[in-house]
Amino acid sequence: MKHFFTILSHEVRMLLVSPSTYIAGVAFLWLMGFIFTGILEQFSKASQSESPAAIFFTLYWFPVIFMVPLLTMKCLAEERRMGTIETLLTTPVTTTEVVLGKYAAAYLLYIAFWASTSGLFYILRRFAGDAHLIDPGPIIGGYLFIAVSGLFFVAIGVFASALSRNQAVAGILCTTILIGLILGGRYLGSASWLDRESLAPLKAAVDYAQISRHFEDFTRGVVDTRELLFYVSGTVLALIFSILSVEAKLLHS
C-alpha cells in the first residue's frame, strides 16, 4: 500500500485540474438547487408531513445515476485506451494500489459534490428562520446514507470502467447497472409474483437488497449493521472484480 497515497494524490490532482470536474460540479449543484427549490415551493403552498430534507434525499438516485458514471468512467478505461496502464504497471505498483487509488479519488470527489449541497440547507436555515423546516435527523441520516451507499455506487463505476477501454461504453454500462440495482430492486420488491410461498427465499434476498428501503431506514435514524454490511461487501466485491478484470485483460492483451 506504499503507492496508494501517491496514486490517490495524483488522481485527485488530475480531477482538480480537469475542467470536466467543474462542469460536472456546476451541473450537479444546479440540478440539486433546482430540485430543492421545487421542494420548497411545494412547502410554501401547503404544509407537508415530512421535512424538506427527507424529500430532498428521496431523489438521491437521480444524481447517482448520472454523476457516478461521469466521475468513474474515465479512471481505468482511459488508462488502457491511452496505453498509460502499461507504464503504470511496469513500476513497482500493484494493480490493487492502482484500482484502490483511483476508486478513493472518485469517491472523495463524489462526497465533495454531495457535501456542497449542504449549502442549500444552510441557506434555508439562514433565510427561512423557521426551525421546524430544518430537522437535523433526516439531514444527518441522509448524508450518512449518501456516504455509505456511495462506497458501493462508485465501486460499481470503477468496475464498469475496468471492463471496457471505451469511456462511453464504461459510462453506459455503469448507468445500466445502477439503474438495475436501484430502480430494478424497487420494481422487483413490488412485483406480486414474488409473493408466492415457494419463492420466499428469493423474496427475502430482494428485500435485503432494497436500496430504497435502506434509505428510509437511514433517514429515520436507523443504522442497521446488515445494511452497512450490504454496501461494504458489495464495494469489496466490485473492487475485487475490478482488480481481477484489469489483470485478466493483461493476460489476454
Added chain:
Amino acid sequence: MANAMPETTQQPAIEVTGLVKTYAGVTAVNNISFTVPRGQIIGFLGPNGAGKSTTMRILTGYLPATSGRVSICGFPVASDPDAVKRRVGYMPENNPLPEEMRVSEYLYFRGRLKEVPRRKLGSRIDEVLELCDLKRVRHKIIGKLSKGFRQRVGIAESVLAEPPVIIMDEPTIGLDPHQILIVRDLISSLRGRMTVLISSHILPEIEMTCDRVLIINQGRIVAQGTPAELRREVLGQSAYEIQAAGPLGSLTFLLGSIDPGLSIASEGPPDALGFRTITLTTLNDDDVGEAVLRACLSEGLRVRAISRAHPTLEDVFLAATRRSWDSVAGEPRTRGTP
C-alpha cells in the same frame, strides 16, 4: 539502486532462457534465449509481428511468459516481479503519456512511483531534464508538446530512477533526423552505466548505437552478435566493385592467385565510355583491394574506380530474416501480435 545490491552485480543484466509466449494458440515468442552483460547497448531487430514487443513486455514483468526463464540482474521476473520492476526503466511502444500533465509534474509522479526518495527527486528531475534537453518545456503540458519532445519525455522518464536496465520499444519512431541524432547521443551516453535494450526499425541507427544486435523473426532469434560479426556470419562474404574498361583476359586466373576464393560474381553491361561494373566476391575477410587493383592494371584494364562494398545492417537483416522464412516455410505459420 543496483549499488544497494552488491551481491548481484556479477549477474548478467538480462538473462533469457527458453522463453515461449503463446496467445490463444498463436506463438508470438518461440523458445528464445539470450544473455546481455551489464553496461551494453543491445539492438533488438525484427520485422513487424516478430515478437519484439512481446519479449520486451515479458522482460519488464508486464506480461507473464508461457514458459521459460527470464531474470533481470539475477532476479527472476516470474517470482520476484517487484524487484525486477525496481530495476527496469521501460518505455513502451508509441510512448504513452498522460496528455493533461505538465512535464515536471509527470516526472515527479513517476519518480514517486519508482520509489526515488523525495529528497533526491527534485535534483534528479533537474538532471534528467538537462540530460534530455527538456528544460525549456518543463512547465508545458505534455499534450501540447511536439513528437520529439514527447519522445524525450519518455526517455527522461525511463532513466529517471537510474535503473540498471533500460528497455525502450522503438524510441526513435516518428522522429526527424535531427531528433534521431539527439536521441541516439542520449542513448550512447548511457553506455557503460546502464544496460539498454532498444528495438528499432531504423537499421543504421542500431548499427551506430548498439554494441550487439539480436535479430528476431517469427518469435525466434535468427542471428546475434556485433554488427561486424553478423555481416560475416549472415552474408559470409565480402564484395569488391571495379569499374573498368578493356578485355578481361586472364584476370580470373590472376585473381585466383591472389586469393583462391576470389571470383567474378557479375559483370555489368558497358556504358557509353566502355566501362563496366565488375563485382568480385570472396569468403576471405582480409582487404585484397590493392592486389586486385594491381592485377587489373597488369592485365591492361583501364580502371576508373575500385571499392569494397560494405554490406549494411540492412542487408544482414534482410538476409537473416529471409533465411529464417525459408527455414520455417515448411511449418505452419504462427505469427503473433508484436
